[in-house]
Amino acid sequence: MKKVLILFSHPKFEKSRVNSSLVHHIKDKSNVTFHDLYEQYPDFHIDVAKEKELLNQHDIIIWHHPFYWYSCPPLMKQWIDMVLEFNWAYGPEGKALHDKICLNVITTGGSKAVYCSEGYNSFTVKQFLRPFEQTAILCGMVYFPPFAVMGTHNLSDKALDNYKINYGKLIDLLQNNLAPNDFKNHSFLNEIPQLKTI
Amino acid sequence: MTGSILFEAIVFLAGAIICVSIAKRVGLSSVIGYLLAGVLIGPYVLGFIGEEGEDILHFAEFGVVVMLFLIGLEIEPKNFWNMRKTIVGMGGIQVSVTILLSYLLFSLLEYDWKVSLVISMAVALSSTAIALQTIKEKGLMNTTFGNSSFSILLFQDIIVIFMLGAIPLLSNSDNEAITENTNENTNLLESLPMGFQTLAIILSVVFIIIAGKYLIVPMLRKVAKTGVRELLIAAALLIVFSISFLMEYVGLSPALGAFLGGVVLSNSEFKHELESTLEPFKNLLLGLFFMAVGASINFIVIAKNPLTIGGVLLAIIVLKGLALFITAQIFKLKIDQKLLLTFSLAQIGEFAFVLLSFAFGLNILEQEQMDMMLVITALSMSLTPILSMINERIILPKIGTKESIKRPMDHIAKSQKIILVGFGHFGSTIGRFLRSHGVEATILDHDSNRVDFLRKMGFEVYYGDATRIDLLESAGIADAKIIICATNKISVSRAISKIVKDHYPHVELMIRTKNRYDAYELLNMGNENIYRESLETSLVLAKDVLSKMGFRKYTLNRQVQNFLKYDADSLRRLAKEPKSEDEYIFKARKELEQQEKFLMEDFKRGIVDFDNHWDSEHIRKALNKT
Numbered sequence: 001m002k003k004v005l006i007l008f009s010h011p012k013f014e015k016s017r018v019n020s021s022l023v024h025h026i027k028d029k030s031n032v033t034f035h036d037l038y039e040q041y042p043d044f045h046i047d048v049a050k051e052k053e054l055l056n057q058h059d060i061i062i063w064h065h066p067f068y069w070y071s072c073p074p075l076m077k078q079w080i081d082m083v084l085e086f087n088w089a090y091g092p093e094g095k096a097l098h099d100k101i102c103l104n105v106i107t108t109g110g111s112k113a114v115y116c117s118e119g120y121n122s123f124t125v126k127q128f129l130r131p132f133e134q135t136a137i138l139c140g141m142v143y144f145p146p147f148a149v150m151g152t153h154n155l156s157d158k159a160l161d162n163y164k165i166n167y168g169k170l171i172d173l174l175q176n177n178l179a180p181n182d183f184k185n186h187s188f189l190n191e192i193p194q195l196k197t198i
Numbered sequence: 199m200t201g202s203i204l205f206e207a208i209v210f211l212a213g214a215i216i217c218v219s220i221a222k223r224v225g226l227s228s229v230i231g232y233l234l235a236g237v238l239i240g241p242y243v244l245g246f247i248g249e250e251g252e253d254i255l256h257f258a259e260f261g262v263v264v265m266l267f268l269i270g271l272e273i274e275p276k277n278f279w280n281m282r283k284t285i286v287g288m289g290g291i292q293v294s295v296t297i298l299l300s301y302l303l304f305s306l307l308e309y310d311w312k313v314s315l316v317i318s319m320a321v322a323l324s325s326t327a328i329a330l331q332t333i334k335e336k337g338l339m340n341t342t343f344g345n346s347s348f349s350i351l352l353f354q355d356i357i358v359i360f361m362l363g364a365i366p367l368l369s370n371s372d373n374e375a376i377t378e379n380t381n382e383n384t385n386l387l388e389s390l391p392m393g394f395q396t397l398a399i400i401l402s403v404v405f406i407i408i409a410g411k412y413l414i415v416p417m418l419r420k421v422a423k424t425g426v427r428e429l430l431i432a433a434a435l436l437i438v439f440s441i442s443f444l445m446e447y448v449g450l451s452p453a454l455g456a457f458l459g460g461v462v463l464s465n466s467e468f469k470h471e472l473e474s475t476l477e478p479f480k481n482l483l484l485g486l487f488f489m490a491v492g493a494s495i496n497f498i499v500i501a502k503n504p505l506t507i508g509g510v511l512l513a514i515i516v517l518k519g520l521a522l523f524i525t526a527q528i529f530k531l532k533i534d535q536k537l538l539l540t541f542s543l544a545q546i547g548e549f550a551f552v553l554l555s556f557a558f559g560l561n562i563l564e565q566e567q568m569d570m571m572l573v574i575t576a577l578s579m580s581l582t583p584i585l586s587m588i589n590e591r592i593i594l595p596k597i598g599t600k601e602s603i604k605r606p607m608d609h610i611a612k613s614q615k616i617i618l619v620g621f622g623h624f625g626s627t628i629g630r631f632l633r634s635h636g637v638e639a640t641i642l643d644h645d646s647n648r649v650d651f652l653r654k655m656g657f658e659v660y661y662g663d664a665t666r667i668d669l670l671e672s673a674g675i676a677d678a679k680i681i682i683c684a685t686n687k688i689s690v691s692r693a694i695s696k697i698v699k700d701h702y703p704h705v706e707l708m709i710r711t712k713n714r715y716d717a718y719e720l721l722n723m724g725n726e727n728i729y730r731e732s733l734e735t736s737l738v739l740a741k742d743v744l745s746k747m748g749f750r751k752y753t754l755n756r757q758v759q760n761f762l763k764y765d766a767d768s769l770r771r772l773a774k775e776p777k778s779e780d781e782y783i784f785k786a787r788k789e790l791e792q793q794e795k796f797l798m799e800d801f802k803r804g805i806v807d808f809d810n811h812w813d814s815e816h817i818r819k820a821l822n823k824t
Contacts, residue, residue, distance in 0.1 A: 043759060045756060045759040045760075048811075081811060081812065082811050085810075086816070086817045086820065087820060091817070091820065091821075092820075092821075
């Protein structure tokens, strides 16, 4: 079974409703390592050697974070800056991450309707996530579409439960070899038929 | 056989040790053990203790006084004021209903109305000693039941003064007879008219409150400054003795006075210290009291009239229980609390001894009536623990709703107890930061001047020597999650660390240390959370020096983090190295050796420039090679 590393970044996790619900549902699953970056590195002093070791041990890397200002929280960017070293993650000899699967799991306050050329955010989530996509590609990883919980400001408890359950199911699917063919017609992993609303 | 004080002491102590340990082993309350010991060594079984039993009873009543002082210590004046309605309401209903029912009973038995009234007054009073000791032993003091019992007992302590005042009015015999039978019951109040009596009572209460603040606390501070421990024990006993003496002098109940004294001192920094000092005295004296009660059961009187005594005893317990149940019903207690209250206060208390002999002295009671009532009183007290046991083991499991299993969340939050030892410059910063997060640590400090000052600043600080296990226990170490040793004395940290490891291994210790050597020692004792007071500060200073020389601050910040980690690792490595024995003689030389070792380690580490992040130079170099 494939091993999943969830790199979770949330500077105010204790106040989050949606993320704590998602996290509590999946963090104790088997073959899942839940790695709470803000709890581990409150002073932004990332232990690079330890992070590389963790990456080596896992097959699927999930960047799980709220979508702040169309990007990730700063510690996650710090993580990318520090851990993805030249000639280890990229560069002529950088092959450590080759063929691993990588994806973003994000939560956004705005609904899907506002993330498009007609909406007030002008661009789609997929467009905003381009830097992450390219980071993964440069490191030789296979980048999967995001799993996004959108419109969190107006999310009902029932809808949240549905997302939570689907997040767990998605991890099961990923561990059991979900392939690009399974989502070729979808820009979000939560739209694939296996995860349709219950 | 009797006579020698040493012999009596041996009899009492041996009786207590044997009977109480047997009672405890069988799962009974220690009170039963003591009572049984009393019966055994008393005049009717082994005969070790004879006539002097009564004197011992009187002396041992001092245990009740100490107990009420200790209870007072746990009740802050504000809470006491909040209890006033329960005290007057519950106490008033219980006493009046009991007197009424008991008066009816004795009138039916065709006693004279005066006799019935006096006996009813005695019957209305329950035993503070037995009830509260049992409640405390079971840890039920903070339940509704505990509070109600306490309120009722306190009301009885107050009302007994008025009863003692009222009984002489019932006496119609001539003055000659009064003086003949009255034992030296002279006190200040009796010689005064009613109005002055009330005034004297109020004045003495006010006196205790003022003395507590302006006399006792300053005295305790002076005593604390001497640093002689036994002086504090002496001072604690002096306080309780003095209050009792004053109360007896004006004719009030000493127990009531001691309780007030305790309440006054409950806000002082000496609360914990007084508690742990007086606790052993209280327990021994109460034990003695229970034994004396056991010894005073007159089996000859019982043998003469077993049926009457048994019947009256049963009737009294039933009617007292009924009155208590009615009281609990009016105050809407839950069913299990109601039953607990009913069973634990349904005895006649130690005040009955006083009231009955007083009335006998005034020729209101006849010898026979008094003997019978005294026996019934002692028997009813002895029956209480047994009745409570029947209630708890047989009745409650069937109808009660056991409340102790599920606790609400706020209890869990409260039970995350933090104890902070040492409130100097280091500890006070910790305390302030914790408080800014709504976390109130229980603080222990041994400097009474500082304790006083900090209390003025609104902190909850207690005075005491934190290396004593009993003080840590009264500060609540058993429920603590974390103990912070913020003291700069390695001897204190070492002692606490040992106590925690030996007795409370679940408590996490976080220790401030002065230097590496203390840190080594504590690490080797198995402590992981060691905080060297000079480490961070010197690094911040060094960082600022380098910054002023032109190094960039963020890089320095990262290097400080690296250095801390490197230093913690090397500290743990070096702690494991064996040390020379002649520690003290060569301390200076040893320190130099240690410094040398650290510098050598640093040298191996070299100048730190391995931090390549955000540095494109090495990328350019690598790319140019290919």
